[in-house]
Amino acid sequence: MMDKGRRPGSFYVLGAFFAVFVLFLYGPLSAIILLSFQGPSGGLTLPMNGVSIYWFTALFAQQRVGDFWGAFQRSLFLATLVTLLTVALSLLAGLAFRKRFRGATALFYLAVASLIVPSILISLGIGLMFNILGWETAWYSSALGAHLTWTLPFGLLIMFAVFNRFNPAYEEAARDLGASGWQTIMGVVVPIIAPSLIGIALFGFTLSYDEFGRTLLTAGVYNSLPLEIYGMTTNITSPALYALGTLTTGFSFGVIAIFLAVSLTLRKRGHLPFERGATAAGSPA
Amino acid sequence: MRLGTRFSAYLQVAPLTLVFVGFLVFPLLAIVVVSFWDYTAYTMVPTFVLTNYRDVLLSSVTYTAYVNTFKYAGFTWFFTLTIGFTVAYFLAFHVRTFIWQLILFLICTVPFLTSNIIRMISWVPFLRRHGIFNSTLQAMGLISEPLEFLLFSDFAMVLAFVHLYTLFMVIPIFNSMMRIDRSLLAAAADCGASDGQVLRDVIIPLSKPGMAIGSIFVVTLVMGDFITVRLMSGGQSASVGLMMMNQIALLQYPAAAANAVILLIVTLLIVMAMVRIVDIRKEL
Numbered sequence: 001m002m003d004k005g006r007r008p009g010s011f012y013v014l015g016a017f018f019a020v021f022v023l024f025l026y027g028p029l030s031a032i033i034l035l036s037f038q039g040p041s042g043g044l045t046l047p048m049n050g051v052s053i054y055w056f057t058a059l060f061a062q063q064r065v066g067d068f069w070g071a072f073q074r075s076l077f078l079a080t081l082v083t084l085l086t087v088a089l090s091l092l093a094g095l096a097f098r099k100r101f102r103g104a105t106a107l108f109y110l111a112v113a114s115l116i117v118p119s120i121l122i123s124l125g126i127g128l129m130f131n132i133l134g135w136e137t138a139w140y141s142s143a144l145g146a147h148l149t150w151t152l153p154f155g156l157l158i159m160f161a162v163f164n165r166f167n168p169a170y171e172e173a174a175r176d177l178g179a180s181g182w183q184t185i186m187g188v189v190v191p192i193i194a195p196s197l198i199g200i201a202l203f204g205f206t207l208s209y210d211e212f213g214r215t216l217l218t219a220g221v222y223n224s225l226p227l228e229i230y231g232m233t234t235n236i237t238s239p240a241l242y243a244l245g246t247l248t249t250g251f252s253f254g255v256i257a258i259f260l261a262v263s264l265t266l267r268k269r270g271h272l273p274f275e276r277g278a279t280a281a282g283s284p285a
Numbered sequence: 286m287r288l289g290t291r292f293s294a295y296l297q298v299a300p301l302t303l304v305f306v307g308f309l310v311f312p313l314l315a316i317v318v319v320s321f322w323d324y325t326a327y328t329m330v331p332t333f334v335l336t337n338y339r340d341v342l343l344s345s346v347t348y349t350a351y352v353n354t355f356k357y358a359g360f361t362w363f364f365t366l367t368i369g370f371t372v373a374y375f376l377a378f379h380v381r382t383f384i385w386q387l388i389l390f391l392i393c394t395v396p397f398l399t400s401n402i403i404r405m406i407s408w409v410p411f412l413r414r415h416g417i418f419n420s421t422l423q424a425m426g427l428i429s430e431p432l433e434f435l436l437f438s439d440f441a442m443v444l445a446f447v448h449l450y451t452l453f454m455v456i457p458i459f460n461s462m463m464r465i466d467r468s469l470l471a472a473a474a475d476c477g478a479s480d481g482q483v484l485r486d487v488i489i490p491l492s493k494p495g496m497a498i499g500s501i502f503v504v505t506l507v508m509g510d511f512i513t514v515r516l517m518s519g520g521q522s523a524s525v526g527l528m529m530m531n532q533i534a535l536l537q538y539p540a541a542a543a544n545a546v547i548l549l550i551v552t553l554l555i556v557m558a559m560v561r562i563v564d565i566r567k568e569l
Contacts, residue, residue, distance in 0.1 A: 007379075026396065032406065092298065095294075096297035099291065099293075101294040107302060110305045111301075118506075118549075120545075121313070121549060122312060125309075125313050126308060128316060129312045131538075149304070210402075229403070233402065256395055
Protein backbone atom coordinates (compact mmCIF):
# COMPACT_ATOMS: atom_id res chain seq x y z
CA MET A 1 0.00 0.00 0.00
CA MET A 2 2.79 2.39 0.90
CA ASP A 3 4.58 2.74 -2.40
CA LYS A 4 3.30 1.82 -5.76
CA GLY A 5 5.74 4.00 -7.64
CA ARG A 6 4.79 7.16 -9.52
CA ARG A 7 1.47 8.72 -8.80
CA PRO A 8 -0.98 8.81 -11.71
CA GLY A 9 -2.01 12.12 -13.26
CA SER A 10 -5.47 11.77 -11.77
CA PHE A 11 -3.91 12.10 -8.29
CA TYR A 12 -3.00 15.71 -8.96
CA VAL A 13 -6.41 16.56 -10.42
CA LEU A 14 -8.22 14.99 -7.46
CA GLY A 15 -5.73 16.49 -5.03
CA ALA A 16 -6.47 19.93 -6.46
CA PHE A 17 -10.21 19.21 -6.14
CA PHE A 18 -9.71 18.23 -2.50
CA ALA A 19 -7.73 21.42 -1.85
CA VAL A 20 -10.54 23.53 -3.34
CA PHE A 21 -13.03 21.63 -1.17
CA VAL A 22 -11.02 22.39 1.98
CA LEU A 23 -10.83 26.04 0.88
CA PHE A 24 -14.63 25.97 0.40
CA LEU A 25 -15.03 24.59 3.94
CA TYR A 26 -12.65 26.95 5.69
CA GLY A 27 -12.57 30.07 3.46
CA PRO A 28 -15.79 31.72 4.64
CA LEU A 29 -14.98 30.93 8.28
CA SER A 30 -11.52 32.49 7.94
CA ALA A 31 -13.06 35.58 6.36
CA ILE A 32 -15.35 36.29 9.32
CA ILE A 33 -12.56 35.59 11.80
CA LEU A 34 -10.38 38.10 9.94
CA LEU A 35 -13.19 40.66 9.67
CA SER A 36 -14.03 40.41 13.38
CA PHE A 37 -10.65 41.99 14.21
CA GLN A 38 -11.44 45.22 12.32
CA GLY A 39 -11.26 48.75 13.66
CA PRO A 40 -14.39 50.55 14.94
CA SER A 41 -15.25 51.84 11.44
CA GLY A 42 -15.18 48.36 9.92
CA GLY A 43 -17.96 47.07 7.72
CA LEU A 44 -19.45 43.71 6.83
CA THR A 45 -17.03 42.82 4.04
CA LEU A 46 -13.43 43.20 2.91
CA PRO A 47 -11.28 45.29 2.77
CA MET A 48 -10.37 45.48 6.45
CA ASN A 49 -10.74 48.88 8.09
CA GLY A 50 -7.93 48.88 10.64
CA VAL A 51 -7.17 46.24 13.24
CA SER A 52 -8.54 46.13 16.80
CA ILE A 53 -10.51 44.06 19.26
CA TYR A 54 -13.20 46.75 19.37
CA TRP A 55 -15.99 44.43 18.19
CA PHE A 56 -15.19 41.86 20.85
CA THR A 57 -15.50 44.45 23.61
CA ALA A 58 -18.66 45.73 21.93
CA LEU A 59 -20.05 42.22 22.16
CA PHE A 60 -19.80 42.26 25.93
CA ALA A 61 -21.38 45.67 26.39
CA GLN A 62 -24.76 44.62 27.77
CA GLN A 63 -27.00 46.87 25.70
CA ARG A 64 -25.73 45.53 22.41
CA VAL A 65 -26.53 41.90 22.85
CA GLY A 66 -29.00 39.98 24.93
CA ASP A 67 -28.06 37.47 27.56
CA PHE A 68 -24.92 36.16 25.88
CA TRP A 69 -23.23 34.82 29.02
CA GLY A 70 -26.36 33.23 30.44
CA ALA A 71 -27.10 31.52 27.13
CA PHE A 72 -23.49 30.32 26.88
CA GLN A 73 -23.58 28.84 30.38
CA ARG A 74 -26.90 27.11 29.75
CA SER A 75 -25.68 25.63 26.46
CA LEU A 76 -22.44 24.49 28.09
CA PHE A 77 -24.29 22.80 30.93
CA LEU A 78 -26.87 21.27 28.60
CA ALA A 79 -24.18 19.97 26.23
CA THR A 80 -22.30 18.41 29.17
CA LEU A 81 -25.46 16.66 30.38
CA VAL A 82 -26.22 15.45 26.85
CA THR A 83 -22.64 14.20 26.48
CA LEU A 84 -22.67 12.16 29.70
CA LEU A 85 -26.09 10.67 28.98
CA THR A 86 -25.22 9.91 25.35
CA VAL A 87 -22.04 8.05 26.26
CA ALA A 88 -23.65 6.09 29.10
CA LEU A 89 -26.86 5.17 27.27
CA SER A 90 -25.11 4.33 23.97
CA LEU A 91 -22.58 2.11 25.76
CA LEU A 92 -25.30 0.26 27.67
CA ALA A 93 -27.43 -0.19 24.56
CA GLY A 94 -24.38 -1.23 22.52
CA LEU A 95 -23.66 -3.97 25.09
CA ALA A 96 -27.30 -5.09 24.97
CA PHE A 97 -27.32 -5.29 21.18
CA ARG A 98 -24.48 -7.83 21.30
CA LYS A 99 -26.89 -10.26 22.89
CA ARG A 100 -30.20 -11.27 21.38
CA PHE A 101 -33.26 -9.65 22.88
CA ARG A 102 -36.85 -9.18 21.80
CA GLY A 103 -37.54 -5.91 20.03
CA ALA A 104 -33.93 -5.33 18.99
CA THR A 105 -34.91 -4.70 15.37
CA ALA A 106 -37.77 -2.40 16.32
CA LEU A 107 -35.47 -0.40 18.58
CA PHE A 108 -32.89 -0.15 15.82
CA TYR A 109 -35.50 1.28 13.44
CA LEU A 110 -36.63 3.68 16.15
CA ALA A 111 -33.05 4.97 16.36
CA VAL A 112 -32.89 5.38 12.58
CA ALA A 113 -36.27 7.14 12.62
CA SER A 114 -34.90 9.49 15.27
CA LEU A 115 -32.15 10.50 12.83
CA ILE A 116 -34.36 11.09 9.82
CA VAL A 117 -37.43 12.73 11.36
CA PRO A 118 -36.92 16.44 10.62
CA SER A 119 -35.77 18.36 13.70
CA ILE A 120 -38.67 20.80 13.44
CA LEU A 121 -41.10 17.90 13.98
CA ILE A 122 -39.28 16.80 17.14
CA SER A 123 -39.35 20.38 18.36
CA LEU A 124 -43.05 20.85 17.59
CA GLY A 125 -44.01 17.41 18.93
CA ILE A 126 -42.25 17.83 22.26
CA GLY A 127 -43.63 21.35 22.58
CA LEU A 128 -47.19 20.10 21.96
CA MET A 129 -46.74 17.11 24.28
CA PHE A 130 -45.59 19.34 27.15
CA ASN A 131 -48.43 21.72 26.37
CA ILE A 132 -51.04 18.92 26.47
CA LEU A 133 -49.61 17.55 29.72
CA GLY A 134 -49.59 21.03 31.22
CA TRP A 135 -45.81 21.00 31.78
CA GLU A 136 -43.51 23.96 31.28
CA THR A 137 -40.84 23.47 28.61
CA ALA A 138 -37.32 24.15 29.87
CA TRP A 139 -33.81 23.68 28.53
CA TYR A 140 -32.98 21.06 31.18
CA SER A 141 -36.05 18.89 30.52
CA SER A 142 -37.74 19.19 27.10
CA ALA A 143 -34.67 20.52 25.26
CA LEU A 144 -32.48 17.87 26.91
CA GLY A 145 -34.79 15.13 25.60
CA ALA A 146 -34.95 16.76 22.18
CA HIS A 147 -31.14 16.84 21.94
CA LEU A 148 -30.86 13.20 23.02
CA THR A 149 -33.07 12.15 20.08
CA TRP A 150 -30.33 13.58 17.84
CA THR A 151 -27.17 12.46 19.67
CA LEU A 152 -28.22 8.95 20.79
CA PRO A 153 -28.66 7.50 17.28
CA PHE A 154 -25.15 8.66 16.39
CA GLY A 155 -23.83 7.14 19.60
CA LEU A 156 -25.64 3.87 18.98
CA LEU A 157 -24.44 3.60 15.37
CA ILE A 158 -20.85 4.23 16.48
CA MET A 159 -21.24 1.51 19.14
CA PHE A 160 -22.47 -0.91 16.46
CA ALA A 161 -19.44 -0.14 14.33
CA VAL A 162 -17.17 -0.62 17.37
CA PHE A 163 -18.62 -3.95 18.49
CA ASN A 164 -18.74 -5.30 14.93
CA ARG A 165 -14.94 -5.10 15.03
CA PHE A 166 -14.48 -6.10 18.67
CA ASN A 167 -12.55 -9.27 19.38
CA PRO A 168 -14.48 -11.24 22.06
CA ALA A 169 -11.30 -13.20 22.95
CA TYR A 170 -10.35 -10.38 25.38
CA GLU A 171 -13.57 -10.84 27.34
CA GLU A 172 -13.30 -14.63 27.31
CA ALA A 173 -9.77 -14.35 28.67
CA ALA A 174 -10.98 -12.05 31.45
CA ARG A 175 -13.82 -14.41 32.31
CA ASP A 176 -11.46 -17.41 32.32
CA LEU A 177 -9.29 -15.55 34.80
CA GLY A 178 -12.31 -15.17 37.08
CA ALA A 179 -13.52 -11.64 36.35
CA SER A 180 -17.19 -10.91 37.04
CA GLY A 181 -19.43 -9.45 34.33
CA TRP A 182 -19.06 -5.96 35.73
CA GLN A 183 -15.25 -6.33 36.04
CA THR A 184 -15.05 -7.55 32.45
CA ILE A 185 -16.95 -4.54 31.17
CA MET A 186 -15.19 -1.88 33.25
CA GLY A 187 -11.74 -3.46 33.27
CA VAL A 188 -11.50 -4.84 29.75
CA VAL A 189 -14.20 -3.67 27.33
CA VAL A 190 -14.37 0.00 28.31
CA PRO A 191 -10.59 0.62 28.25
CA ILE A 192 -10.35 -1.01 24.82
CA ILE A 193 -13.16 1.02 23.30
CA ALA A 194 -12.34 4.22 25.23
CA PRO A 195 -11.16 6.15 22.13
CA SER A 196 -14.50 5.46 20.44
CA LEU A 197 -16.36 6.54 23.58
CA ILE A 198 -14.44 9.81 23.39
CA GLY A 199 -15.63 10.07 19.78
CA ILE A 200 -19.24 9.61 20.92
CA ALA A 201 -18.71 12.23 23.61
CA LEU A 202 -17.33 14.69 21.04
CA PHE A 203 -20.33 14.15 18.76
CA GLY A 204 -22.73 14.43 21.69
CA PHE A 205 -21.19 17.65 22.95
CA THR A 206 -20.85 19.50 19.66
CA LEU A 207 -24.20 18.39 18.22
CA SER A 208 -25.97 19.54 21.37
CA TYR A 209 -23.96 22.75 21.76
CA ASP A 210 -24.83 23.82 18.19
CA GLU A 211 -28.37 22.43 17.93
CA PHE A 212 -30.97 24.93 16.78
CA GLY A 213 -34.01 23.21 15.23
CA ARG A 214 -34.71 20.87 18.10
CA THR A 215 -34.24 23.60 20.71
CA LEU A 216 -36.44 26.24 19.11
CA LEU A 217 -39.80 25.14 20.58
CA THR A 218 -38.43 23.21 23.56
CA ALA A 219 -36.06 25.62 25.32
CA GLY A 220 -38.75 27.39 27.30
CA VAL A 221 -38.18 30.82 28.81
CA TYR A 222 -34.39 30.89 28.68
CA ASN A 223 -32.54 30.74 25.36
CA SER A 224 -29.70 28.38 24.53
CA LEU A 225 -26.70 29.90 22.77
CA PRO A 226 -27.73 29.02 19.17
CA LEU A 227 -31.15 30.59 19.77
CA GLU A 228 -29.45 33.69 21.16
CA ILE A 229 -27.12 33.81 18.16
CA TYR A 230 -30.06 33.43 15.79
CA GLY A 231 -31.76 36.34 17.50
CA MET A 232 -28.63 38.41 17.07
CA THR A 233 -28.41 37.70 13.34
CA THR A 234 -31.62 39.63 12.87
CA ASN A 235 -30.67 42.50 15.21
CA ILE A 236 -26.98 43.08 14.69
CA THR A 237 -25.65 44.27 11.37
CA SER A 238 -22.09 45.04 12.38
CA PRO A 239 -18.85 43.09 12.69
CA ALA A 240 -19.91 42.31 16.29
CA LEU A 241 -21.77 39.42 14.69
CA TYR A 242 -18.48 38.18 13.26
CA ALA A 243 -16.82 38.60 16.65
CA LEU A 244 -19.52 36.36 18.08
CA GLY A 245 -18.86 33.83 15.31
CA THR A 246 -15.13 33.94 16.03
CA LEU A 247 -15.69 33.33 19.75
CA THR A 248 -18.09 30.40 19.38
CA THR A 249 -16.02 28.83 16.60
CA GLY A 250 -12.88 29.25 18.68
CA PHE A 251 -14.64 27.55 21.57
CA SER A 252 -15.72 24.65 19.30
CA PHE A 253 -12.17 24.26 17.97
CA GLY A 254 -10.88 24.20 21.57
CA VAL A 255 -13.36 21.48 22.54
CA ILE A 256 -12.46 19.39 19.48
CA ALA A 257 -8.74 19.74 20.24
CA ILE A 258 -9.23 18.62 23.85
CA PHE A 259 -11.27 15.56 22.82
CA LEU A 260 -8.73 14.62 20.14
CA ALA A 261 -5.85 14.98 22.59
CA VAL A 262 -7.61 12.77 25.15
CA SER A 263 -8.40 10.18 22.50
CA LEU A 264 -4.78 10.10 21.29
CA THR A 265 -3.47 9.81 24.85
CA LEU A 266 -5.81 6.90 25.54
CA ARG A 267 -4.66 5.15 22.38
CA LYS A 268 -1.02 5.57 23.33
CA ARG A 269 -1.50 4.50 26.94
CA GLY A 270 -3.42 1.40 25.90
CA HIS A 271 -0.71 0.55 23.35
CA LEU A 272 -3.46 0.06 20.84
CA PRO A 273 -2.33 0.27 17.25
CA PHE A 274 -4.19 2.52 14.84
CA GLU A 275 -6.52 0.10 13.18
CA ARG A 276 -8.07 0.56 9.79
CA GLY A 277 -11.46 0.15 11.38
CA ALA A 278 -10.83 3.11 13.65
CA THR A 279 -11.94 5.74 11.14
CA ALA A 280 -15.17 3.97 10.42
CA ALA A 281 -15.73 3.58 14.14
CA GLY A 282 -15.50 7.33 14.56
CA SER A 283 -17.95 8.02 11.76
CA PRO A 284 -21.65 8.59 12.32
CA ALA A 285 -22.97 6.25 9.67
CA MET B 286 -27.68 -17.96 33.03
CA ARG B 287 -29.44 -17.50 29.67
CA LEU B 288 -32.39 -15.94 31.37
CA GLY B 289 -30.03 -13.69 33.30
CA THR B 290 -28.27 -12.56 30.14
CA ARG B 291 -31.52 -11.69 28.46
CA PHE B 292 -32.76 -9.84 31.53
CA SER B 293 -29.56 -7.79 31.70
CA ALA B 294 -29.97 -6.93 28.00
CA TYR B 295 -33.41 -5.45 28.75
CA LEU B 296 -31.99 -3.47 31.65
CA GLN B 297 -29.17 -2.16 29.52
CA VAL B 298 -31.41 -1.08 26.70
CA ALA B 299 -34.20 0.36 28.87
CA PRO B 300 -32.89 3.95 29.29
CA LEU B 301 -32.34 4.38 25.54
CA THR B 302 -35.80 2.99 24.80
CA LEU B 303 -37.38 5.32 27.35
CA VAL B 304 -35.77 8.38 25.72
CA PHE B 305 -36.96 7.38 22.25
CA VAL B 306 -40.47 6.58 23.46
CA GLY B 307 -40.75 9.74 25.56
CA PHE B 308 -39.15 12.20 23.18
CA LEU B 309 -39.81 10.71 19.74
CA VAL B 310 -42.84 8.37 19.76
CA PHE B 311 -45.10 10.33 22.12
CA PRO B 312 -44.28 13.72 20.56
CA LEU B 313 -45.08 12.35 17.09
CA LEU B 314 -48.35 10.96 18.46
CA ALA B 315 -49.04 14.39 19.98
CA ILE B 316 -48.57 15.94 16.53
CA VAL B 317 -50.99 13.46 14.96
CA VAL B 318 -53.60 14.07 17.67
CA VAL B 319 -53.30 17.86 17.52
CA SER B 320 -53.51 17.81 13.72
CA PHE B 321 -57.20 16.89 14.14
CA TRP B 322 -57.87 19.65 16.68
CA ASP B 323 -59.47 22.97 15.97
CA TYR B 324 -58.00 26.33 16.94
CA THR B 325 -59.00 29.87 17.64
CA ALA B 326 -56.75 32.94 17.66
CA TYR B 327 -55.07 32.02 20.96
CA THR B 328 -56.01 28.48 21.92
CA MET B 329 -56.26 24.93 20.65
CA VAL B 330 -59.66 23.24 20.87
CA PRO B 331 -59.53 19.46 21.46
CA THR B 332 -62.04 17.98 19.02
CA PHE B 333 -61.95 16.02 15.79
CA VAL B 334 -61.99 18.05 12.59
CA LEU B 335 -60.43 17.49 9.17
CA THR B 336 -60.30 21.20 8.35
CA ASN B 337 -56.52 21.41 8.96
CA TYR B 338 -55.83 18.75 6.37
CA ARG B 339 -58.36 20.25 3.99
CA ASP B 340 -56.71 23.67 4.34
CA VAL B 341 -53.26 22.21 3.73
CA LEU B 342 -54.19 19.95 0.83
CA LEU B 343 -56.35 22.50 -0.99
CA SER B 344 -53.93 25.38 -0.67
CA SER B 345 -51.73 26.27 -3.62
CA VAL B 346 -49.18 27.62 -1.11
CA THR B 347 -48.57 24.05 0.04
CA TYR B 348 -47.80 22.82 -3.46
CA THR B 349 -45.53 25.76 -4.21
CA ALA B 350 -43.68 25.08 -0.95
CA TYR B 351 -43.26 21.38 -1.77
CA VAL B 352 -42.10 22.09 -5.32
CA ASN B 353 -39.55 24.58 -3.94
CA THR B 354 -38.40 22.18 -1.23
CA PHE B 355 -38.00 19.29 -3.69
CA LYS B 356 -36.03 21.64 -5.94
CA TYR B 357 -33.65 22.63 -3.12
CA ALA B 358 -33.33 18.99 -2.03
CA GLY B 359 -32.63 17.88 -5.60
CA PHE B 360 -29.93 20.46 -6.29
CA THR B 361 -28.35 19.93 -2.88
CA TRP B 362 -28.43 16.16 -3.33
CA PHE B 363 -26.76 16.40 -6.74
CA PHE B 364 -23.94 18.68 -5.63
CA THR B 365 -23.28 17.00 -2.27
CA LEU B 366 -23.21 13.57 -3.95
CA THR B 367 -20.84 14.66 -6.72
CA ILE B 368 -18.49 16.55 -4.39
CA GLY B 369 -18.78 14.00 -1.59
CA PHE B 370 -18.03 11.07 -3.90
CA THR B 371 -15.00 12.79 -5.41
CA VAL B 372 -13.58 13.73 -2.01
CA ALA B 373 -14.16 10.23 -0.60
CA TYR B 374 -12.64 8.65 -3.72
CA PHE B 375 -9.53 10.78 -3.35
CA LEU B 376 -9.20 9.92 0.36
CA ALA B 377 -9.85 6.21 -0.07
CA PHE B 378 -7.87 5.40 -3.20
CA HIS B 379 -5.30 8.15 -3.75
CA VAL B 380 -4.10 8.92 -0.23
CA ARG B 381 -1.77 6.04 0.47
CA THR B 382 -0.96 6.08 4.16
CA PHE B 383 -3.51 5.60 6.90
CA ILE B 384 -2.18 8.46 9.00
CA TRP B 385 -2.67 10.93 6.11
CA GLN B 386 -6.14 9.57 5.49
CA LEU B 387 -6.93 10.23 9.15
CA ILE B 388 -5.49 13.75 9.08
CA LEU B 389 -7.29 14.77 5.88
CA PHE B 390 -10.49 13.14 7.14
CA LEU B 391 -10.30 15.16 10.36
CA ILE B 392 -9.72 18.36 8.38
CA CYS B 393 -13.01 17.70 6.58
CA THR B 394 -14.82 16.84 9.82
CA VAL B 395 -13.88 19.78 12.05
CA PRO B 396 -16.13 22.43 10.40
CA PHE B 397 -19.06 20.03 10.73
CA LEU B 398 -18.63 20.23 14.50
CA THR B 399 -19.03 24.02 14.61
CA SER B 400 -22.21 26.10 14.61
CA ASN B 401 -24.38 25.82 11.49
CA ILE B 402 -25.75 29.32 11.94
CA ILE B 403 -22.27 30.81 12.10
CA ARG B 404 -21.28 28.83 9.01
CA MET B 405 -24.23 30.33 7.16
CA ILE B 406 -23.41 33.83 8.34
CA SER B 407 -19.84 33.34 7.17
CA TRP B 408 -21.05 33.55 3.56
CA VAL B 409 -22.30 37.11 4.07
CA PRO B 410 -18.94 38.85 3.46
CA PHE B 411 -18.55 36.86 0.25
CA LEU B 412 -22.01 37.22 -1.21
CA ARG B 413 -22.99 40.82 -0.35
CA ARG B 414 -23.57 43.28 -3.16
CA HIS B 415 -20.13 44.77 -2.59
CA GLY B 416 -18.75 41.55 -1.18
CA ILE B 417 -15.67 39.53 -1.98
CA PHE B 418 -17.10 37.64 -4.99
CA ASN B 419 -18.43 40.68 -6.76
CA SER B 420 -15.39 42.84 -6.14
CA THR B 421 -13.07 40.04 -7.30
CA LEU B 422 -15.06 39.49 -10.47
CA GLN B 423 -15.17 43.24 -11.11
CA ALA B 424 -11.45 43.59 -10.52
CA MET B 425 -10.86 40.81 -13.03
CA GLY B 426 -13.05 42.69 -15.49
CA LEU B 427 -15.48 39.82 -15.88
CA ILE B 428 -18.52 41.84 -14.88
CA SER B 429 -19.19 45.58 -14.88
CA GLU B 430 -22.13 45.66 -12.44
CA PRO B 431 -22.28 43.65 -9.19
CA LEU B 432 -24.26 40.42 -9.51
CA GLU B 433 -27.52 40.85 -7.60
CA PHE B 434 -28.46 37.21 -7.17
CA LEU B 435 -25.67 36.18 -4.81
CA LEU B 436 -27.02 36.79 -1.31
CA PHE B 437 -30.69 36.26 -0.38
CA SER B 438 -31.49 33.93 -3.24
CA ASP B 439 -32.02 30.27 -4.07
CA PHE B 440 -28.39 30.23 -5.17
CA ALA B 441 -27.20 31.30 -1.71
CA MET B 442 -29.43 28.71 -0.10
CA VAL B 443 -28.19 25.74 -2.13
CA LEU B 444 -24.62 26.98 -1.64
CA ALA B 445 -25.18 27.01 2.12
CA PHE B 446 -26.80 23.56 2.10
CA VAL B 447 -23.88 22.10 0.13
CA HIS B 448 -21.44 23.80 2.50
CA LEU B 449 -23.24 22.46 5.58
CA TYR B 450 -24.08 18.92 4.50
CA THR B 451 -21.44 17.58 2.06
CA LEU B 452 -19.73 15.85 4.97
CA PHE B 453 -22.81 13.68 5.48
CA MET B 454 -22.00 12.25 2.04
CA VAL B 455 -18.23 12.03 2.46
CA ILE B 456 -18.31 9.91 5.64
CA PRO B 457 -20.59 7.02 4.54
CA ILE B 458 -19.16 6.89 1.00
CA PHE B 459 -15.61 6.85 2.40
CA ASN B 460 -16.69 4.10 4.79
CA SER B 461 -18.08 2.00 1.92
CA MET B 462 -14.97 2.55 -0.19
CA MET B 463 -12.63 1.52 2.61
CA ARG B 464 -14.41 -1.84 2.77
CA ILE B 465 -13.82 -2.60 -0.92
CA ASP B 466 -11.32 -5.45 -1.22
CA ARG B 467 -8.29 -3.92 -2.94
CA SER B 468 -7.57 -7.20 -4.75
CA LEU B 469 -10.79 -6.65 -6.74
CA LEU B 470 -9.29 -3.49 -8.19
CA ALA B 471 -6.04 -5.28 -9.00
CA ALA B 472 -7.97 -8.14 -10.61
CA ALA B 473 -9.98 -5.73 -12.75
CA ALA B 474 -6.80 -3.95 -13.81
CA ASP B 475 -5.07 -7.27 -14.59
CA CYS B 476 -8.00 -8.21 -16.82
CA GLY B 477 -7.36 -5.05 -18.78
CA ALA B 478 -9.90 -2.63 -17.30
CA SER B 479 -8.96 1.03 -17.62
CA ASP B 480 -9.10 3.32 -14.55
CA GLY B 481 -12.44 4.62 -15.80
CA GLN B 482 -13.85 1.11 -16.14
CA VAL B 483 -12.65 0.15 -12.65
CA LEU B 484 -14.39 3.24 -11.30
CA ARG B 485 -17.62 2.61 -13.23
CA ASP B 486 -17.90 -1.17 -12.88
CA VAL B 487 -16.27 -1.89 -9.52
CA ILE B 488 -15.99 1.13 -7.25
CA ILE B 489 -19.31 2.88 -7.94
CA PRO B 490 -21.48 -0.26 -7.56
CA LEU B 491 -19.70 -1.20 -4.33
CA SER B 492 -20.01 2.36 -2.97
CA LYS B 493 -23.76 2.52 -3.55
CA PRO B 494 -24.71 1.71 0.08
CA GLY B 495 -22.62 4.66 1.27
CA MET B 496 -24.17 6.91 -1.35
CA ALA B 497 -27.65 5.82 -0.26
CA ILE B 498 -26.96 6.53 3.42
CA GLY B 499 -25.47 9.93 2.59
CA SER B 500 -28.44 10.72 0.35
CA ILE B 501 -30.90 9.86 3.13
CA PHE B 502 -29.09 12.23 5.50
CA VAL B 503 -28.87 15.11 3.05
CA VAL B 504 -32.40 14.85 1.65
CA THR B 505 -34.09 14.55 5.05
CA LEU B 506 -32.03 17.46 6.44
CA VAL B 507 -33.05 19.70 3.53
CA MET B 508 -36.69 18.57 3.58
CA GLY B 509 -37.15 19.66 7.20
CA ASP B 510 -35.00 22.78 7.08
CA PHE B 511 -36.32 26.24 7.81
CA ILE B 512 -33.40 28.16 9.30
CA THR B 513 -31.14 28.00 6.23
CA VAL B 514 -34.04 28.99 3.99
CA ARG B 515 -34.91 31.92 6.21
CA LEU B 516 -31.35 33.20 6.67
CA MET B 517 -30.02 32.66 3.15
CA SER B 518 -33.09 33.52 1.10
CA GLY B 519 -33.84 36.61 3.16
CA GLY B 520 -37.41 35.34 3.59
CA GLN B 521 -38.09 35.48 -0.13
CA SER B 522 -38.43 31.74 -0.73
CA ALA B 523 -41.06 29.43 0.69
CA SER B 524 -40.17 25.96 1.89
CA VAL B 525 -42.24 23.43 3.78
CA GLY B 526 -40.35 24.03 7.02
CA LEU B 527 -40.71 27.78 6.72
CA MET B 528 -44.44 27.44 6.03
CA MET B 529 -44.77 25.45 9.27
CA MET B 530 -42.69 27.95 11.21
CA ASN B 531 -44.96 30.77 10.06
CA GLN B 532 -48.01 28.89 11.34
CA ILE B 533 -46.24 28.19 14.63
CA ALA B 534 -45.39 31.87 14.95
CA LEU B 535 -49.11 32.63 14.54
CA LEU B 536 -49.88 30.00 17.24
CA GLN B 537 -51.83 27.94 14.67
CA TYR B 538 -50.46 24.71 16.11
CA PRO B 539 -53.12 22.33 14.69
CA ALA B 540 -52.47 23.69 11.18
CA ALA B 541 -48.72 23.30 11.67
CA ALA B 542 -49.33 19.77 13.01
CA ALA B 543 -51.29 18.77 9.90
CA ASN B 544 -48.43 20.11 7.79
CA ALA B 545 -46.00 18.19 9.97
CA VAL B 546 -47.85 14.90 9.48
CA ILE B 547 -47.79 15.35 5.71
CA LEU B 548 -44.10 16.29 5.77
CA LEU B 549 -43.37 13.21 7.88
CA ILE B 550 -45.20 10.94 5.42
CA VAL B 551 -43.44 12.48 2.41
CA THR B 552 -40.04 12.21 4.09
CA LEU B 553 -40.60 8.58 5.10
CA LEU B 554 -41.70 7.68 1.55
CA ILE B 555 -38.51 9.19 0.14
CA VAL B 556 -36.39 7.36 2.72
CA MET B 557 -38.15 4.04 2.09
CA ALA B 558 -37.45 4.40 -1.61
CA MET B 559 -33.76 4.94 -0.82
CA VAL B 560 -33.55 2.15 1.76
CA ARG B 561 -34.62 -0.36 -0.89
CA ILE B 562 -31.14 0.12 -2.31
CA VAL B 563 -29.30 -0.68 0.91
CA ASP B 564 -29.41 -2.65 4.14
CA ILE B 565 -28.12 0.01 6.52
CA ARG B 566 -27.25 -2.35 9.35
CA LYS B 567 -24.84 -4.38 7.22
CA GLU B 568 -22.89 -1.23 6.50
CA LEU B 569 -21.67 -0.52 10.02
